[in-house]
Amino acid sequence: MRIFTCLFAFLMVMQHQAQDLKSPSEFLGYELGSQFTRHHEVVSYFKYVSEALPTQVQLQPYGYTNERRPLMFAVLSSPENMQNVEALRTAHLQSTEGGGDSQVAVVWLSYNVHGNESVSTEASMQTLYDLLTSKKAYLENTLVIIDPCINPDGRERYVNWYYQYKNTPYQVDANSKEHREGWWSGRSNHYMFDLNRDWAWLTQVESQQRLKQFNKWMPHIHVDFHEQGMNNPYYFAPAAEPYHEVITDFQREFQVKIGKNHARYFDQNGWFYFTREVFDLFYPSYGDTYPTYNGAIGMTYEQGGSGRAGLGVIVASGDTLTLKDRIAHHLTTGLSTVEVASQNAGTLNEEFRNFFKGDKDFKYKSYILNGDQDKQRALAELLDKHEINYGWAGESTVRGLNFGSGASASLKTNSRSMVVSTNQKKGTMVKVLFEPNAVLSDSLTYDITAWSLPYAYGLDALASEGLVKPNTSQAAPWSAISTGIEKGAFAHVGDWNSMKDARFLSDLVQNGIGVRRSERAFQLGGKTWDAGSLIITRGDNLRKPDFEQVLQSLVEKHQKPLTPARTGMVDSGKDFGSRYVGMIPETRVAVLSGEPTSTLRFGEVWHYFEQQLHYPITVLDAEYFDGVALGEYDVLVLPDGWGYRSFLNESRKGQLKDWVADGGRLIAMGRALAYLGGEDGFSIERKERESEDLEAETPPSFAETSRERIRGEITGAIFKTRVDPTHPMAFGYGDTYYTLKLGSDTYILPDGGTVAALGESPLPVAGFAGSKAVTNLSKSLVFAMENYGRGEVVYMADNPLFRGFWENGKLFFANAIFMAE
Structure with a gap:
């Protein structure tokens, strides 16, 4: 009786504490949605809740951003579950080994990966509060993880900007300054990387620290909360095609189940939404696909608004979209997701175990990688972060698909041959990251269509249909x-x-x-x-x-x-x-930033120098570029971007030509090449598309226009190029290089100085390239260098620094800095 009385008293205290818990509005001192909440205030609210309800909420710090803002998430459930949370987590992880008997669902809600998609952090606070109060029944068999802000640096950049420029009271006219962010928007992190495309590549500190925690929990469901254009209605699962072939029938079906539950609430409120469009499940480095390939139900939710919406804005329909509206929508789908998880906890656990059970029916069971030890080591470091197992082969001969030739061949292995097998817990992830060419169910995709790690790391690889058992006890060759x-x-x-x-x-x-x-x-x-x-x-x-x-x-x-x-x-x-x-001289390097350049492409160059090469650079903004004495620098990098048509006018071209002629080295990337040529420029020349026979085909219908357009595009495909290894820009390479081509722009090969180029009638070795686009690629430039006076111009039609993950391209850039004399 005494035990029952104590337990009853304990539960009454817990109920009283939950009733006394301050809502976000009460804690912050203003109605949620009437202002943007700064990051330190969000952190304070989560700390307050964890201290007010310590038996239900654990706050887990997991690192810091580049700008020293804290990263954290909250774990919440019922008092009974939280009392045994570590045992529940351990039991759940046993499911990844095909065992365990856990019946508790694990749901991870991630907010604000894009900083100016700012509503989701606001919604995270209300979601936390509602789950602990009005929706606490969901927590009886559910553990919920809430990360209120994946990208604090970007979000604070947006919030600070908004407070600087907003009208008082806020202005709903979309033309007002408060709805028009500048060049450096809040979307990206400190280094201007898109964190929603970094889950697999882990180039950024936020991603690296978060994945350590993700691997400790391996949730059943992961939701990535986003915003899209302000005139769009809400988007939720199920996702659009293409789905990667490894996605299970259950994962597909459960997306539909969750989507129907969301639709029920949205229908009741008269809110518009759409599904099965735009946002596919293919590219492996998203916040929906990466968890999916690790056994979860991974989903993206997209609210209309983004950085254009502010506190309120008039949209195309004539209605006013407010921050409060946006919060309500994200709150609804977040709570609905946890509700469905709670109703299906047993099924989620059973299917999660099934995902990891037994031998996967994949065509290729093992990947064997030979090559430079430094490149193997770089790959091993990535695999370690993903907790993917690998080992070393012995003296043997293995037959399979040769990545270089694309044909069946034999490969001699030895103790320095790296082996990565799909016969492991992360076997599905191995298949997705290493397969020679992923199967596309639909060519209309949202992102790149090829990323195979053997090509990205420049290793000689073979995909074997048989299981090659690696020696995991052998020390890595570089350890000696x-x-x-x-x-x-x-x-x-x-x-x-x-x-x-x-x-x-x-x-x-x-x-x-x-x-x-x-x-x-x-x-x-x-x-x-x-x-x-x-x-x-x-x-x-x-x-x-x-x-x-x-x-x-x-x-x-x-x-x-x-x-x-x-x-x-x-x-x-x-x-x-x-x-x-x-x-080799100590080279003084400058990089152009500002409107002519893409923030993402500039960020890749910035990150490359500071975090990968560890070499100092000077950032020159376009606003004051004309007043800079270029003679103080040996190298100037022009990152890819959309604004070079106006920036590279006759005057600036002349300035650059004089500087190069005096001994400078200009590195031009992507679309910068198109505007460096011409009568008053350098010799780079764009390759015009071959004329089409207008009578040869029936014009496409209006509905077919997007599919007709894709025939002229290349959506991130891998091509084999021929390299001149005697050229200083190609030092360290053999006579071939696999380039990741991200568009259909092509340039004519120069008379001399070709470093890497496509051959005649090239076809992608992996990924999608439209039939019209490939016809123009024949004998086109990838990398080249033109001598001009006492200096040089380096042309990079393809981007070797794309998203920081194409490891084998990065030495070309180092050569352009140190070797290209």
């Missing part, structure tokens, strides 16, 4: 690297094959160590060194008394093996004093 240097040696020589080598060189240069690079291959001490090899001589560093100590520390820091040379005379090739063995 010797990193010592020989005191008093004439020189130390290192290879040049990867971004790891580029980071090492970056550190050498910044530490004042003189480095040479060989323009020709040479032999020394029985070993062949390729063009681009780094040569660090004692003679070039005589004025640096601590030269050997600094070199040793950098060798250890980068785990970079160097080979000592006791002489500067090589066995064959060019000696170390030859004019073909030139010094």
